Every structure is written in C-alpha cells, then in structure tokens.
Amino acid sequence: MTRLTRPVVIFGFAFALVAAWLAVTLIGANTTGPLAGFVDRLSTFTTIFLGIFIEAAPFLLLGTLGSGLVEVFFNKDDLNRLIPRTPLAGAIVGGLMGLFFPVCECGVVPLTRRLFKKGLPLSVGVSFLLAAPVMNPIVIASTLAAFGVGPVLFLRLGLTLLIAVITGLVFARQTHPERLLNATAWAEISGGSIDSPPLSAKQTGEGPGVGIFARPSLREGLPRVLTIAADEFFEMGRYLIIGSLLASFMQTVVPQSALLAVSSGPVISVLAMITLAVILSVCSTVDAFIALAFAGTFTTGSVLAFLVFGPMVDLKSTIMFLRVFNRKAVVYLILLPLAMTILFSVFINLNTTW
Amino acid sequence: MTPRIYRTLQALILAGLGVFLLEKIWSGTLYWYISNRFLLLTLLAALGFLILAQNILPRRRPAGAQPEHEHAEADHDHDHGEAAPAWGLFVVALPVILGLLVPARPLGAAAIANKGVNTSAPLVAGGGQTTKLDIAPADRNILDWIRAFNYASDPTTLNDQPADVIGFVYQDSRLGTGEFLVGRFAINCCVADALAIGMVVQWPEAASLAANSWVHVRGPVEASTANGQRIPLIKAESVESVPPPSQPYLYP
Numbered sequence: 001m002t003r004l005t006r007p008v009v010i011f012g013f014a015f016a017l018v019a020a021w022l023a024v025t026l027i028g029a030n031t032t033g034p035l036a037g038f039v040d041r042l043s044t045f046t047t048i049f050l051g052i053f054i055e056a057a058p059f060l061l062l063g064t065l066g067s068g069l070v071e072v073f074f075n076k077d078d079l080n081r082l083i084p085r086t087p088l089a090g091a092i093v094g095g096l097m098g099l100f101f102p103v104c105e106c107g108v109v110p111l112t113r114r115l116f117k118k119g120l121p122l123s124v125g126v127s128f129l130l131a132a133p134v135m136n137p138i139v140i141a142s143t144l145a146a147f148g149v150g151p152v153l154f155l156r157l158g159l160t161l162l163i164a165v166i167t168g169l170v171f172a173r174q175t176h177p178e179r180l181l182n183a184t185a186w187a188e189i190s191g192g193s194i195d196s197p198p199l200s201a202k203q204t205g206e207g208p209g210v211g212i213f214a215r216p217s218l219r220e221g222l223p224r225v226l227t228i229a230a231d232e233f234f235e236m237g238r239y240l241i242i243g244s245l246l247a248s249f250m251q252t253v254v255p256q257s258a259l260l261a262v263s264s265g266p267v268i269s270v271l272a273m274i275t276l277a278v279i280l281s282v283c284s285t286v287d288a289f290i291a292l293a294f295a296g297t298f299t300t301g302s303v304l305a306f307l308v309f310g311p312m313v314d315l316k317s318t319i320m321f322l323r324v325f326n327r328k329a330v331v332y333l334i335l336l337p338l339a340m341t342i343l344f345s346v347f348i349n350l351n352t353t354w
Numbered sequence: 355m356t357p358r359i360y361r362t363l364q365a366l367i368l369a370g371l372g373v374f375l376l377e378k379i380w381s382g383t384l385y386w387y388i389s390n391r392f393l394l395l396t397l398l399a400a401l402g403f404l405i406l407a408q409n410i411l412p413r414r415r416p417a418g419a420q421p422e423h424e425h426a427e428a429d430h431d432h433d434h435g436e437a438a439p440a441w442g443l444f445v446v447a448l449p450v451i452l453g454l455l456v457p458a459r460p461l462g463a464a465a466i467a468n469k470g471v472n473t474s475a476p477l478v479a480g481g482g483q484t485t486k487l488d489i490a491p492a493d494r495n496i497l498d499w500i501r502a503f504n505y506a507s508d509p510t511t512l513n514d515q516p517a518d519v520i521g522f523v524y525q526d527s528r529l530g531t532g533e534f535l536v537g538r539f540a541i542n543c544c545v546a547d548a549l550a551i552g553m554v555v556q557w558p559e560a561a562s563l564a565a566n567s568w569v570h571v572r573g574p575v576e577a578s579t580a581n582g583q584r585i586p587l588i589k590a591e592s593v594e595s596v597p598p599p600s601q602p603y604l605y606p
Binding site for chain 1: 364375387406407464546549
C-alpha cells in the first residue's frame, strides 16, 4: 500500500462501517419493511459466526500458547532426539503426538507450523496435523462420554490414526518438501526423515532454532511466549475468522433439513454427514456430542465419517492450512483424507450390522 | 505502519476481544451463542486476551538504555509488520465490530428457514431415555415432551397430561389453520449445531400470533402423527405472550 492509498482505505473502511451501522439500525427499527428478511438473515449469520468464534477462540489461544512455548523452550536437538528416523515410525509418532499436545483442529495449525520451523519432518507434521484433533486426551474423553467404550470410539481413533499416517507417508515421498510449505512455515526442514540433509539453504541464524540454544528461564521466557502467542493469534486468527464467516454463511444459505433427510443409504449418508461436518465446523472437543444426536437415525459409517473427517478438514481450520502449506498441498490434505474416509465408512456400512 | 503503532493496535484489538467476551458473560448474553458449559472456558479466554494485550502493549521507553530483550522484540515486530498486513488486524477485530454493529439476538423463528424444524427429532444426546418420563408433565420443556413421545412404548398413555411450555411462534406452511408450532432451539455446544424443535399447537387464533414472538402455552397434550412419526400436539387452553427467556436454548 502506498502512502496515498492507505488513508483512503482506512476512511473507506470507517465510512462503510458507519453506513452499515446506520442501515442496520434504521432497518432494524422498522422490521416490517421489505428488508426485514435481510436483517433477520444478517442477525442469524452474526449469531452463528460469533458462536463459532467464541467456541473456537479458547482453543486457538491454547494452540498459540503451545506454539510460543515450543518456540522459546524447545530446540531442534530436542526434536531430533524424539522423532524416529524412518518415515513410517515418524508418521506414527506424529499421529500419536497429540496425546501430549492436547489441541483441537484450530490449535493444531499454529503448533504444527511452529514445529515445522523447528525442523520437524514434513511427514511427521502432516500426520500430527491430521490426527492430533482426535488423538488427544480431551477428545478421547468426550467421545468416551458420548458413545461409551465401543466400536465408535475405537474406530474413530483407529481410522483417524490410519488416515493420518497414510497421508503422512504420501507426503514423506515428496522430494522437495519445502515446496509444499508456505514461505512463512519453513526453516530447514528435511524429507521423510530427519537424517536426510537439509534441502533449503536458508540459514539465517536467527532465533533459538538455529545455532547454540540456551534455554531461557521461565521469568525471561514467559513474556516472549506471550508475544509469540499474540502474533500467532493475529496470523492464525484471521484465517479462523474468515473460515468462521464462511461456515456461518453456508449455514444461513444451505438448508440443513435437506442433508438430514438422507440418513440411510450406505454411500449417500456418508456424503451427507461429511458435508455437515465441513459446514458445521464445530470443534473436535465437542463434536462427539453432536454426532450422538445423529447416531440413532444415521448409519454407523456416516457417523464415523463425521467424527473422523470433521476434525481433519472443516471450513475454519482448512483455511488456516493455507498459512502452513501451499495450495497444492492443501488440496492433497483435503482429498486424501476425504477419499479414505469415504472408503472406510462405506466399507463399514456395507459390512457391519450395527 | 511503525512497529509501535502496529503493536498498540494489536493490544487494543486483543483487549477489545477480552472485554467483548467479558461483557457477554456479564450481561448473560453469552448463552445466546454457546452452551453454558463453555462459561469457564470463555472466561479463561477473555483473561487470556487481556494478558496477551497487556504483554504486547508497547511500554513507554525509559530515558536511558533499552533492556536487551525489548530491542530484540522491536526487530521481531518489524518482520511481522510485513507478514501480517493491516487487513489482518481488521479481520481479527471483526467479531467485536460485527458484535457491536449487528443487534445481538438469539436464534429464533427466522433461523428455521435454513435449519429446518423437527417435531420428532432423535435428540438423544445426554440424558437417559427413561428419566425424561420421570419429569412431572408440568415441568417438561419442549425437548422433554418430544423425547417422552419418542420413547414412550405407547404414546397414547401420555394423552391429556398437562403441558406448560415456553417457546417462539413458528408459522409452518405445512400446518392447517388454527395451528402453529411452538419452537425452541436445542444446542449441544454452540449455535452452529443448533437444531430447531417444535410442538404443534392447536389454537383458534394461531394466525394472529406474530412470528418469532415468545409465547407461554398451556393445555393438554395428545398423541398425533406426522409423516409416520409420533408427535405430541397441544390443545391449547391459553397462549400468552411472554418476554424471551434469559436462556433461549434447550440443552439435551
């Protein structure tokens, strides 16, 4: 933005806001007017948007704090020690890492990006990104509370891990992993294993990730953790908010009754529940309770599809993926889990009787 | 934008988000957006926003030398000033901006157009199936009634039990004259997953009720069917206008 256009843009924003406010107040006062329907829709849209945002905000904050902690108190050597060297073992560890980083699908994105910056191999990070929203103590507890110990719980965890590990392995085959990452998310990451030589020559020497790392004391480190968390919140928050706007827009436009009408076909019910998961965009920590509402009428496979695919890909979190990966990688991150979820869920529908 | 101004704006927006959440909690309107079990989490998030804001608000520079890490932060700021453009600040401020501009309202009859309404929803989440029948009829809300009719082995045994429910008026085009739906939204976690549920009410002056106004309906229930499903129907003896309840939604 040049010096001249910036004030124009700021005034433009301010003017648009005042105009919108005037319009809403005037029309709102006169609810019988022809625009009353619009005001109703706007009000519904805003309520749903704020609902999604208020629900997601604490979890995103948690993720950004985790990201700050990793940046300040963690270094490359710690990662080197903890991550196994073969792609398969790496992807499995990535899939299980959520057990120690309890984050949902909003919090996992900033954390994964930070771990990539610290040199986490791509396959491990992808597997972590996809699995952590389900493979974590909070979500396991909420699924247990909703469904009890049974096939839904075990299949949710098992399928999530399986899909995350397979997707991670597909990414491990990339010979140029740095090309899949957004420029802001890569340090000197390596290929499938941490053993292979660094592929990028970016050695800026900045930050504790590179060079000699002195772990700061808590008193020194904490303000930095909070500053990083704030920056991360602004970086990721805007994508979360755009995603929430999109999700609430879809909810005010797409009639859900049409989706809920198809509850029995082995394939169509799976597709309906996947669509529902994507547009509802609810946090993985609570989605089990929502799925339970459909467990009576929808096929088991479709309820599982909701529980497995929703946490991996939904409108609000997927938009945040663009902050970590490039567009092509994001397409893979959506399509691979989608194809596998459909495959496994339809298989379950066709081959089981519960 | 200089790093200092950028930081100040960031701090203001974070503080704004924190105050916004606290105001929602204070005024009780938080429940228009999210289930009450998120109260503590929302409170923590509000405090988190305020702490982050306090932490990044630029300090007044002392006359003498700057502390070491303050300097490092200033360098850091500059990077981010370019990475996160001004529109990013605007977007993050959107929850507060929209919250102030658009008059806050809980989901009502107007939202049914998109969400559809259920008269026999299988909303089984939480709550045992038999316990719902233990609630005294006069204490049952719309959700309890729908469940009771879903799970009663013979719903006609519920006939003539007195219903006493509060909900919004929804004029469904599928209903006959002299009938309306008294509805509520049932919510598991936040309004994104809201499902509208309703009971058919027989009331001669149904057409005169304003859509989306709240009413208190009293009268005996009767088992009825719609599309092959058992639904409760209220033969209203009285329908009074009431103000919207402070907890607009029902929690399964």
